[in-house]
Amino acid sequence: METRVLNYFLKIAQLNNMSKAAEQLHITQPTLSRQIKTLEDSLGTKLFNRDNKKMTLTNSGIIFQKRAQQIVQLIAKAEQDVSDQQGLSGVVSIGCVESTVTNFLGTMIASFHSKYPHVRFSMYDADGDDIREKLDRGTVDLGFLLTPVELAKYNSVDLPVEDRWCLLVPKDDPIAKQTKISLEALRKLPLIIPSRNIIQSEILAWAKTPDSELHIVSSQNLLSNSLFLVKAGIGYAICASGAFSNRPDDDIVSIPIDTTTVIKHAMAWRKNYTLSQSTQTFIEFIKDEINNPDSLWQLYIKEKREKEN
Template sequence: MELRVLKYFLMVAREENITKAAELLHITQPTLSRQLIQLEDELGIQLFERKQHSIELTSEGMLFRQRAQEMIQIEEKIKEDFNHDAQHITGLITIGCGEALGVKYLSQIVSRFSKDNPLVKFEIITANSDTIKNNLDKGIVDLGLLVEPVDITKYNFKKMAQKEQWGILTKSDSSLAKKSLIKPQFLQTVLFVKVNIAITIKSTLQRSFKKYLQLFINSDLFSYC
């Protein structure tokens, strides 16, 4: 059963005249009559009661008209949906990011993009760089905002202009609290620090502070004193 034939049927049902319906459909009257007979044979029912100068729906034909209209409406809805998608971008974009200064810039990009593409939704997943990379590999996130140093050789990437700053938390009466800038050598007086941190940042701390601190590292956290 073709949608084209359903449209033929609906036109005849509306006009109640095969000749007039054929003219509106731009086909010959014999062709239209043959299509209707084939449709009735396919369904095994009589759709029309044929009279000398008109044609009317039978009770089965009335029920079939309702179903045919529903099918045509579905076809039109499908076409509308795909035509709409061709003109507007839709979908969900999942972004993995850490708590970094770049998030502010990212929010501005998302805001501008959303104004031009209001049908696109965004989902933000907060994680460290290693977890974000893992999620990228698994297809869980579409984009990742990573804090260097991080191995990005297998990804398409664009570096952001923002510079991230690291800091430390101390008591208000600590000598470090009075300094505007903390250098590695200042930490020689630190007795104990314990943090959970990504592997990529661990390696950076090892390189930066090895000269001044003794590091004790395991798989999940490290301490130095």
């Protein structure tokens, strides 16, 4: 099965139209139709329902679409990695959570890019579980994760990045006037919490309460949609302070939660897996920057602490 045919199939699935797909692929419609028919014959199943000019995926087609996308992504990644061996270029693929670690990563990429301008970066925003799944599949090279996280099967480096737990509140809510939210007050509020089980367990641990005693109205993997729920008065969102500071909203206030628990971060990549030269170099670059007292990030942390004091 050729990658070219997989791309043909994916284009039709995207456009739901054979003629439009043929036009964008720069081939004739009869040629494209024959290629799809041959693909269906080789698989022994129909991939499309044909209704006049519209083509929709069958159940088998939906399953095949997911696998085809993964195959095409992996092949593209392999081609990037092979070309990367010819010199320090190519693409470093990164999955990153929403937190203060985004600022750290941006600083690292900026410094690295000034030294290696031909290396490009592909960024993917998600929660820790999604990022680890993509690490396992090989569709991202590096994961920047907040802890706690299961790292036993990965190589990892602890990062000099910390975050705090906070509560997001509508600006006109009476709670918005408070400078800190106590754990006792938190237990009485309708809450929107992160969806990852390991993070939920962490929250329950520092909140010192079972989930049956919390009023949980919703969960989230990323913060975006929760902001609308907060503004609508559905609940108050618990999140890492850096996740909100990266996308501030004038209608919402972030209030620190009265807990000593600090959110830490780690960089992870697959064990027993050959990384591209550019990815390996980027990992070593970050390790060096972490230990360099004069690095841009260390200077940033120093200035931040001086402002806070």
